[in-house]
Amino acid sequence: MPLTPVDTLESASAEREYVWTLNFGPQHPATHTTLRLVLTLDGEKVLNAVPYIGYLHSGFEKLGEHLDFNQYVTIVDRMNYLSPLANEIAWHHAVEKLLGIELTPRCRYLRTILAELMRMHDHLLNLGTTALDLGGFTAFLYFFQQREHIYDIVELASGQRFHTSYTRVGGVLFDVNTDWVNRVRKFIRDFPKVYDEVDRLLTKNRIFVDRTKGIGYLSREEAINFSAVGPVARASGVERDLRRDEPYLAYADLDFDVVCSRGGDCYARYLVRMQELLESLKIIEQAVENIPGGPVNIGVESDMVLPSKPAVYRSIEGLIQHFEVIMPNRGYEVPREQIYAATESPNGELGFYIVGNAETRAYRARTRPPSYIHFSMFPHMIRNHQLSDVVAVLGSINIIAAELDR
Amino acid sequence: MVCLSELQQKFGAKIAESHFRDNRRIDIPAAVVLPLLTSLKTEYGFNMLVDITAVDWLEYEGATDRFSVVYQLLNLDTGERLTVRVPVNLPDAVLPSVYSLWRGADWMEREVWDMFGISFSGHPDLRRILMPEEFDAFPLRKDYPLKGRGERHNFPVITRSGS
Numbered sequence: 001m002p003l004t005p006v007d008t009l010e011s012a013s014a015e016r017e018y019v020w021t022l023n024f025g026p027q028h029p030a031t032h033t034t035l036r037l038v039l040t041l042d043g044e045k046v047l048n049a050v051p052y053i054g055y056l057h058s059g060f061e062k063l064g065e066h067l068d069f070n071q072y073v074t075i076v077d078r079m080n081y082l083s084p085l086a087n088e089i090a091w092h093h094a095v096e097k098l099l100g101i102e103l104t105p106r107c108r109y110l111r112t113i114l115a116e117l118m119r120m121h122d123h124l125l126n127l128g129t130t131a132l133d134l135g136g137f138t139a140f141l142y143f144f145q146q147r148e149h150i151y152d153i154v155e156l157a158s159g160q161r162f163h164t165s166y167t168r169v170g171g172v173l174f175d176v177n178t179d180w181v182n183r184v185r186k187f188i189r190d191f192p193k194v195y196d197e198v199d200r201l202l203t204k205n206r207i208f209v210d211r212t213k214g215i216g217y218l219s220r221e222e223a224i225n226f227s228a229v230g231p232v233a234r235a236s237g238v239e240r241d242l243r244r245d246e247p248y249l250a251y252a253d254l255d256f257d258v259v260c261s262r263g264g265d266c267y268a269r270y271l272v273r274m275q276e277l278l279e280s281l282k283i284i285e286q287a288v289e290n291i292p293g294g295p296v297n298i299g300v301e302s303d304m305v306l307p308s309k310p311a312v313y314r315s316i317e318g319l320i321q322h323f324e325v326i327m328p329n330r331g332y333e334v335p336r337e338q339i340y341a342a343t344e345s346p347n348g349e350l351g352f353y354i355v356g357n358a359e360t361r362a363y364r365a366r367t368r369p370p371s372y373i374h375f376s377m378f379p380h381m382i383r384n385h386q387l388s389d390v391v392a393v394l395g396s397i398n399i400i401a402a403e404l405d406r
Numbered sequence: 407m408v409c410l411s412e413l414q415q416k417f418g419a420k421i422a423e424s425h426f427r428d429n430r431r432i433d434i435p436a437a438v439v440l441p442l443l444t445s446l447k448t449e450y451g452f453n454m455l456v457d458i459t460a461v462d463w464l465e466y467e468g469a470t471d472r473f474s475v476v477y478q479l480l481n482l483d484t485g486e487r488l489t490v491r492v493p494v495n496l497p498d499a500v501l502p503s504v505y506s507l508w509r510g511a512d513w514m515e516r517e518v519w520d521m522f523g524i525s526f527s528g529h530p531d532l533r534r535i536l537m538p539e540e541f542d543a544f545p546l547r548k549d550y551p552l553k554g555r556g557e558r559h560n561f562p563v564i565t566r567s568g569s
Contacts (some may be wrong), residue, residue, distance in 0.1 A: 006491040054536040059552075061521075062545060066552055089469030097427055224454050224482060238482065245485050337426045338461075340478055340489060353476065355461055363466060368457040368478070405536055 019047065022387070026055050030133050030391040033401030034126040035375070037390070044387045049379045053404055060406040065366030068328075069095045069169050070306070074364065077163040079369065080403040082125050083118035084347045085154065088167040093339035094249060094352035095169055095362075099304060099311045099334065105292040107171050107248075113184065113287045114157070114166070115343070116280040120191075121150045122346030122398070123231075123273045123280075130270065130395030134211045139198045144180050146194055149187050156180050156350055170305035171297030191281060197273065212266035216381040216393035225238055229370050230348020231276065232397055235268040242344035246365045254286050265397040303332045331360035347371060347398055369404040408432075408450050408488060417442050431489040439492055440502040443477065447507050452479040452488060455504065458514035460494075460522045464548035473524060477504075485517055503529035521546035539550055 025036040034055040060079065064072050069092075075086040076091040089111050096103065099120040103111075126142050128143035149163045157176050158166040166173050202208050218228070223236035233240060241258040243251040259275040261268040297305050300321050311318030324330045334356040342351030351368035374397040410432070415440040418526045420428045424431050434442055448451045456478035463469035471493035494501060503526035504511045515526045516535040523544035526532060534541065541557060543550055 054534075054538070057536040059545060062552060100427070114521060225509050227455050227508065227514075296422070324425075335426075338429075338431075338476075339427060340429055340457075340487075342456075349456065351457060351477070353457070353459055355466075357466060364461045366457075366459040366461075366476075368459075372513060372517075373510060376510070 023057040035401050046382050046385050049382050056405040064362055074165045080400045083122040083346045084163050085114045086118040089115050090343040090350045092167045093343050094354050097341040098354050099337045104295055106294050106296045108250040109287050109291045113284050116283045117150050117282045119346040122275055123277050127273055130389050133391040133395050137199050141208050142194050153183050163308050168306055175296040182231045188285050211392055214242050215266045215285040217265045228372045231272045233376055236264040238261045252384050254283050258282050266392050269396040276372050334358055369403045371400045433491045436492050451481045454480040454482050455508035455510050456480050458516045466501045487510055500527050502509045502527055504531050
């Protein structure tokens with residue numbers, strides 16, 4: 001297996017015969033998904049790591065060129081499957097920017113709440129499984145229970161727990177009701193208690209701190225040079241959050257802090273994610289109390305949005321509109337232009353580069369996946385650490401193989 | 407803020423600028439990629455490379471070039487974004503690698519090579535990344551069919567007796 005030339009061992013292995021190679025993955029409980037690392041070890045010390053990816057490659061970007069803007073949302077769902085709605089929101093954010101659609105205030109707030117719920121969803125699993133890999137089982141169970149509540153909330157809105165396919169061009173599939181709002185309120189009320197419990201379990205836990213502090217260090221300059229984004233970059237002191245720096249949806253109206261740390265190690269990334277949970281909760285609380293009334297979708301006169309199901313079944317205008325949007329030889333005006341638009345997904349900047357070609361499907365649908373960028377830093381971060389630190393670093397950069405390979 | 411006339415003065419008049427929504431784009435010829443991106447990084451503060459991707463224009467009406475390679479740059483201090491588009495044509499689809507400027511370019515360039523067959527000279531390790539090494543097509547090119555060309559059937563199968 002050829003090692004990466006830039007990562008070549010400084011000392012030739014001939015004089016260090018005890019250097020051995022360990023194949024980590026593609027199926028390993030601590031990788032959580034399908035990814036493979038070839039580790040070169042000196043005893044327990046990792047001299048080099050070479051990642052091999054592509055085991056889950058299923059041609060999402062090619063499919064994006066063959067499915068229309070609404071259909072492709074079902075595929076985008078399956079990229080970062082820990083926060084499916086965040087991907088959908090990012091995709092339709094880019095599509096709507098290409099089409100020049102201005103969303104209704106209600107939709108902007110609704111999507112903000114869902115995006116933040118997804119951030120919590122992602123962070124909860126990431127923090128839980130990081131603790132699990134490092135030997136702390138309880139925190140994982142506590143956080144997983146909270147994820148179940150988020151699943152319930154999402155199910156109530158969209159009818160699906162996991163791959164929701166909830167957003168549509170110009171709006172969402174269904175509006176939410178007061179029952180849903182109350183469910184979110186209940187979650188906001190209950191969550192801090194569980195958070196405190198996990199905080200007490202992990203944050204000052206001697207074993208957990210020893211396993212994460214000083215591990216996988218990434219300086220600010222390196223983070224920028226490696227194109228790191230999101231919590232990984234913020235834990236290295238890069239003050240960058242698209243929610244604040246390029247406000248989209250309803251973020252401009254809401255009050256929240258961008259969480260940063262100067263630590264740069266796994267512990268700093270843990271702390272940043274923990275604090276972001278509280279910030280997300282703050283955002284959700286403000287948004288859910290101020291959610292405006294009015295329609296959730298833009299008007300059907302724009303010719304781009306799907307009409308509501310009752311309108312399709314009970315009126316001829318609705319049926320015609322539905323037909324015009326759905327049928328491949330119909331559709332609406334799409335600019336022959338290119339756009340790059342990004343949102344702050346739980347893992348960082350999730351961007352889409354879309355080329356429009358007068359059809360209701362993209363000519364090119366490029367995803368800029370944060371996991372892909374973060375995994376390329378992994379060999380750099382793990383070098384000269386112990387074998388057992390591999391799982392700590394892998395957990396802290398939150399690699400989602402489905403997003404990695406697409 | 408990058409001034410177009412300054413760039414044109416330094417790197418020739420073939421540099422054009424366009425806007426769409428809030429995206430600001432410059433089109434540059436392939437010959438000046440490395441000096442121009444170096445200048446953008448060192449003099450104009452675009453310290454972060456957000457993305458490198460490519461577009462195949464084969465089926466696009468009115469397109470003159472076969473590919474574009476698209477760089478998304480970001481100035482972290484001012485928050486300014488810039489899209490740099492470079493036309494690339496067959497048969498010598500080669501661009502200089504920007505690995506020396508941003509190490510984040512490593513996997514991005516490997517992916518463009520893997521999916522489009524545009525190679526980057528000076529890249530330290532230009533291998534396929536998502537497709538297997540034996541794969542001999544470039545799947546995101548427009549002349550490659552959605553359902554593939556049956557490559558999977560021709561992959562060598564490792565059997566118990568033959569391994």
